[in-house]
Amino acid sequence: MGEQLLQLLFTGLTLGSIYSIIALTLVTTFNVTGILNLAQGEFVVIGALLAVSLQGTGMPMIAVFIVSVILVAILGGLLERLTIYRARGASNLSMLIITIGLSISLRGLALLIWGTETYSLPAFSEGGSIIVGGAALNPQSIWIFALVAVTLTGLYGFFGHTFWGKAVKASVYNQTGARLQGINLNTISFLAFVAAGGLGAAAGVSIGPITMVTYDMGFMLGVKGFVAAAIGGLSNVGGAVIGGILLGILESFSSGLISSGLKDAISMIILLGVLLFRPEGIIGAIRERKI
Amino acid sequence: MLRIKNLGVYHGYVQAIRELSLEVKEGELLAVLGANGAGKSTLLGTVAGLYKPTAGEIIFKGKPITGQKPEQVVRQGISLVPEKREIFSALSVLDNLMLGAFHRYRKNKPVLMNDIQEILELFPALKGRESDQAGSLSGGLQQMLAIGRGLMSRPALLMLDEPSIGLAPLVVREIMSILVKLKKTGVTIILVEQNTKSALKVADSVLVMERGGITHSGNSVDIIADSSIQEAYLGRAR
Ligand SMILES: Nc1ncnc2c1ncn2[C@@H]1O[C@H](COP(=O)(O)OP(=O)(O)O)[C@@H](O)[C@H]1O
Ligand SMILES: [Mg+2]
Numbered sequence: 001m002g003e004q005l006l007q008l009l010f011t012g013l014t015l016g017s018i019y020s021i022i023a024l025t026l027v028t029t030f031n032v033t034g035i036l037n038l039a040q041g042e043f044v045v046i047g048a049l050l051a052v053s054l055q056g057t058g059m060p061m062i063a064v065f066i067v068s069v070i071l072v073a074i075l076g077g078l079l080e081r082l083t084i085y086r087a088r089g090a091s092n093l094s095m096l097i098i099t100i101g102l103s104i105s106l107r108g109l110a111l112l113i114w115g116t117e118t119y120s121l122p123a124f125s126e127g128g129s130i131i132v133g134g135a136a137l138n139p140q141s142i143w144i145f146a147l148v149a150v151t152l153t154g155l156y157g158f159f160g161h162t163f164w165g166k167a168v169k170a171s172v173y174n175q176t177g178a179r180l181q182g183i184n185l186n187t188i189s190f191l192a193f194v195a196a197g198g199l200g201a202a203a204g205v206s207i208g209p210i211t212m213v214t215y216d217m218g219f220m221l222g223v224k225g226f227v228a229a230a231i232g233g234l235s236n237v238g239g240a241v242i243g244g245i246l247l248g249i250l251e252s253f254s255s256g257l258i259s260s261g262l263k264d265a266i267s268m269i270i271l272l273g274v275l276l277f278r279p280e281g282i283i284g285a286i287r288e289r290k291i
Numbered sequence: 292m293l294r295i296k297n298l299g300v301y302h303g304y305v306q307a308i309r310e311l312s313l314e315v316k317e318g319e320l321l322a323v324l325g326a327n328g329a330g331k332s333t334l335l336g337t338v339a340g341l342y343k344p345t346a347g348e349i350i351f352k353g354k355p356i357t358g359q360k361p362e363q364v365v366r367q368g369i370s371l372v373p374e375k376r377e378i379f380s381a382l383s384v385l386d387n388l389m390l391g392a393f394h395r396y397r398k399n400k401p402v403l404m405n406d407i408q409e410i411l412e413l414f415p416a417l418k419g420r421e422s423d424q425a426g427s428l429s430g431g432l433q434q435m436l437a438i439g440r441g442l443m444s445r446p447a448l449l450m451l452d453e454p455s456i457g458l459a460p461l462v463v464r465e466i467m468s469i470l471v472k473l474k475k476t477g478v479t480i481i482l483v484e485q486n487t488k489s490a491l492k493v494a495d496s497v498l499v500m501e502r503g504g505i506t507h508s509g510n511s512v513d514i515i516a517d518s519s520i521q522e523a524y525l526g527r528a529r
Contacts (some may be wrong), residue, residue, distance in 0.1 A: 035420070048462065147492065158458075163389065163396060166382060166386050166389070166392055167390060169382065170379045170382060170386075170390050171380050173380065173382070174377050174378070174379055174383055176341065176373065176377050177373075177377030177378060178379075179340075179361040179362055180303065180339060180361050180365060180370075180371055180373065180441075181390050181393045181440070182366060183362060183393055184360075184363045
């Protein structure tokens with residue numbers, strides 16, 4: 001019994017870490033640009049699918065990871081210039097609808113290129129599961145935990161300790177003040193989408209070995225990421241990570257202990273609950289810092 | 292140094308500036324006076340690039356800058372210390388000052404600490420508060436920080452929008468004396484004020500605005516002497 005619980009915990013932590021990364025990119029883009037990017041899940045999928053194709057050419061996994069991240073980062077920047085930038089000044093609702101349009105287009109593109117097949121990616125490191133306390137921990141999970149840790153450290157380092165990070169923060173706090181100092185908000189929006197693309201792809205390539213990859217998995221990943229972010233209050237980086245982990249563990253335990261049909265329902269229930277009872281987010285209520 | 296010709300600016304349907312022309316000479320301190328709603332902030336905001344004019348021309352150092360964005364204007368050497376100060380309250384005093392030098396950060400990084408020291412010499416009250424959150428400062432210190440941040444871009448033209456607003460007389464006097472010091476270092480200054488008395492004390496020339504246009508202009512001695520202006524627009528200045 002204890003081993004089964006530990007096993008569910010490992011699965012939950014792995015799932016949760018994936019949601020955390022997606023939530024992190026959503027929250028960062030939202031803080032920086034005010035845009036809720038509903039195409040974030042698609043960046044994850046395209047990253048994973050590109051990795052599948054690149055890996056097919058015999059490229060080593062590390063190179064596959066890097067190239068895929070770079071390509072989707074470019075895609076993110078390109079899409080920002082082609083859509084968000086052209087609509088600059090439009091309302092947040094219009095921007096939201098644009099990202100929905102992007103999401104649908106990207107899914108269509110993925111369908112055209114990769115079809116409806118289910119793909120898988122090889123794990124980053126060879127070797128079987130590690131047995132911890134009688135439960136099996138997939139080595140790929142450790143890579144995913146590492147990705148969350150690196151992403152978080154990177155975000156805190158960038159925003160807390162670099163001049164450019166502070167310039168971005170300044171533009172979040174006070175747009176007029178930032179523009180008067182010469183900070184170009186359009187450039188910041190562009191860079192936010194480059195980062196969102198790159199991070200999304202990193203998440204996609206990392207989860208590929210665990211979840212299998214299909215062209216249409218982006219929607220659900222986007223929803224999970226959004227739910228995780230909403231639990232954390234939508235503008236709180238730490239909250240997004242906790243929200244993601246919480247969601248992953250809840251999903252894992254409810255599908256393991258009650259019924260596997262519950263897995264996707266959980267996030268919808270939480271989403272409704274959060275929106276109905278605490279629109280500003282559960283953890284957001286006690287948050288003290290933005291970004 | 293700055294020439295404005297037949298400027299027209301709208302906020303939606305409201306015309307805030309109409310057919311306004313003016314000239315600012317290099318090295319002078321120009322005070323712009325006028326009641327609430329006269330269009331003073333719109334004038335400065337338009338020069339700084341925050342608002343797009345519908346008519347007219349703005350020429351700075353012989354080059355047209357009409358319609359440029361704020362991030363471009365500040366690179367030409369014009370800095371606006373806005374009405375609401377717009378400091379970054381959640382960032383430290385030091386970060387605020389650093390960000391004032393945003394557009395020259397890459398080239399001038401090694402000298403920025405020196406520049407910040409200079410600013411702190413100019414505003415000694417900010418010394419020792421470098422790592423405090425800007426939002427935790429008193430109103431007077433926030434205003435000094437806003438001016439200091441504006442100076443970090445090394446402007447040739449510094450525009451201040453009602454720096455004295457809400458501040459104690461002693462602090463106002465300190466800020467005005469700092470503006471005089473700055474002028475001596477060669478910075479051209481446009482000072483928008485409702486605090487007529489303080490502004491007239493430091494100004495070389497004066498403009499009076501009403502409903503988006505200029506009603507009076509002259510050097511400060513003449514304006515102070517003109518009793519009709521005193522009564523109609525400025526209250527008693529002495
Ligand atoms: N952002 C704005 N939107 C709409 N109207 C504005 C805006 N800013 C100023 N106005 C209007 O433009 C006119 C000039 O305002 P302003 O430039 O702020 O004057 P002042 O700084 O002299 O008090 C006023 O009638 C004011 O109501
Ligand atoms: Mg004003």
